[in-house]
Amino acid sequence: MATYRLSFLPISISASQSLPSKRHDFRLSLPLSSLYGNKLLLKTSDLSLFVTKHHSSTTATVSFSLPTAKPERAPSEKSPKWSARSIKSFAMAELEARKLKYPNTGTEALLMGILVEGTSQAAKFLRDNGITLFKVREETVNLLGKSDMYFFSPEHPPLTEQAQRALDWAVDEKLKSGESGEITTTYLLLGIWSEKESAGYQILATLGFNDEKAKELTKYINEDIVLNYK
Numbered sequence: 001m002a003t004y005r006l007s008f009l010p011i012s013i014s015a016s017q018s019l020p021s022k023r024h025d026f027r028l029s030l031p032l033s034s035l036y037g038n039k040l041l042l043k044t045s046d047l048s049l050f051v052t053k054h055h056s057s058t059t060a061t062v063s064f065s066l067p068t069a070k071p072e073r074a075p076s077e078k079s080p081k082w083s084a085r086s087i088k089s090f091a092m093a094e095l096e097a098r099k100l101k102y103p104n105t106g107t108e109a110l111l112m113g114i115l116v117e118g119t120s121q122a123a124k125f126l127r128d129n130g131i132t133l134f135k136v137r138e139e140t141v142n143l144l145g146k147s148d149m150y151f152f153s154p155e156h157p158p159l160t161e162q163a164q165r166a167l168d169w170a171v172d173e174k175l176k177s178g179e180s181g182e183i184t185t186t187y188l189l190l191g192i193w194s195e196k197e198s199a200g201y202q203i204l205a206t207l208g209f210n211d212e213k214a215k216e217l218t219k220y221i222n223e224d225i226v227l228n229y230k
Contacts, residue, residue: 066090068171069164080174083182083224085120090188092116097157100140101147106160107192107200108140120185121220131207139203162198166191177221184224186217 066082082090093113097105114123115133126132159167170187192200193214
């Protein structure tokens with residue numbers, strides 16, 4: 001029995017194949033567009049993907065998850081899953097941190113990631129309240145400054161403690177709600193707001209976000225799709 005595991009953060013892909021004798025484990029980083037050798041195309045908008053090649057007993061599973069500081073929360077079928085828009089927002093947050101040449105992905109980057117993704121209810125709510133990507137990026141530089149021009153961020157800038165707590169807050173709140181469905185970007189945005197000492201919170205507050213708006217946003221907490229961008 002041989003097991004193959006291929007991953008590209010934050011999406012994990014596992015494939016297993018029956019072989020007569022030895023067992024091998026290894027990890028590779030591949031683009032999201034394909035699994036080499038299997039000609040398997042992946043789309044980031046898919047919530048899940050299960051592919052089986054019956055003639056060779058090969059199976060591939062794609063599951064979406066984001067980092068957690070709570071190892072006791074083991075992934076399971078009963079655990080809430082992050083929505084595709086939340087996953088993309090996280091990926092865009094890492095990219096924004098790299099663009100600014102920051103060593104970490106902080107709550108300010110998570111906020112920018114939501115706005116870069118742009119199609120979620122959370123992103124629409126921010127735009128409707130005058131909070132745009134340009135303004136957030138400008139406030140981020142004003143608050144945190146510019147990085148050394150000769151510094152290069154890692155491929156996946158690690159989360160700050162505050163950003164990690166924001167993610168875990170979102171998961172915990174979804175579990176407390178008892179509601180079915182996925183963890184939306186609205187949970188992620190409210191998780192950022194819950195970290196009152198973080199850069200993301202300060203930027204939101206500077207741009208006019210407050211507890212009243214946060215309460216209003218909770219009306220859309222389980223909605224994650226906006227079909228029209230404006």
